[in-house]
Amino acid sequence: MTKSLKYTVRNIAIVLSMAMFFSCTNDIKEVRDFLAEKNKPIGIAENIYNIHTNSGRVDMKVSTPLRLDFSNRKNHPYDEFPEGLKIVTIDKDNDSLMITGNYAINYTKTGIAEIIGNVTIINYGEYKKLKTEQLYWDQKTKYFYTEKPFTLYTATDTIYGIGLDASEDLTKYMVKNNRGVFYISEKD
Numbered sequence: 001m002t003k004s005l006k007y008t009v010r011n012i013a014i015v016l017s018m019a020m021f022f023s024c025t026n027d028i029k030e031v032r033d034f035l036a037e038k039n040k041p042i043g044i045a046e047n048i049y050n051i052h053t054n055s056g057r058v059d060m061k062v063s064t065p066l067r068l069d070f071s072n073r074k075n076h077p078y079d080e081f082p083e084g085l086k087i088v089t090i091d092k093d094n095d096s097l098m099i100t101g102n103y104a105i106n107y108t109k110t111g112i113a114e115i116i117g118n119v120t121i122i123n124y125g126e127y128k129k130l131k132t133e134q135l136y137w138d139q140k141t142k143y144f145y146t147e148k149p150f151t152l153y154t155a156t157d158t159i160y161g162i163g164l165d166a167s168e169d170l171t172k173y174m175v176k177n178n179r180g181v182f183y184i185s186e187k188d
Contacts, residue, residue, distance in 0.1 A: 045067045061088045078106060085103075103116045126169065134147075
């Protein structure tokens, strides 16, 4: 093959490659729909450490090794945290609440999150700690609930049970099937 023929073939290959490259004009909606059909996330983020502030005051810290963004779902967009999640909220009195779990999924339209595996919630200001294997968190009403076995530690009691409804700060709770030793004040 002569030099000029080699260059001609190479130039034709480059022109065809460029034509194919520039002919791809998918818009963002088409890409999102394609990814949704294939059950693929529209975004992947690794090693997230996010600090949220409100009026210059830190009120939440979120960390996770992996976040999958499925906001391309029409009916039920969600974020998935397949390698776990840690959330720390800080109120105006600087009391904090820490939520951890091995897996989490957060449905963005409804504000409901499901946390699974070694779920722990600690309210440092109230000296309360909740441990369970599965927990639902209604972020709009600031409410936790589970139908799984749990252990709730307070400053004076350790409560075991199956099924719990609780306020987000664990100050109010309703235990369904419980057992344990409870401290009861005569004032109550």
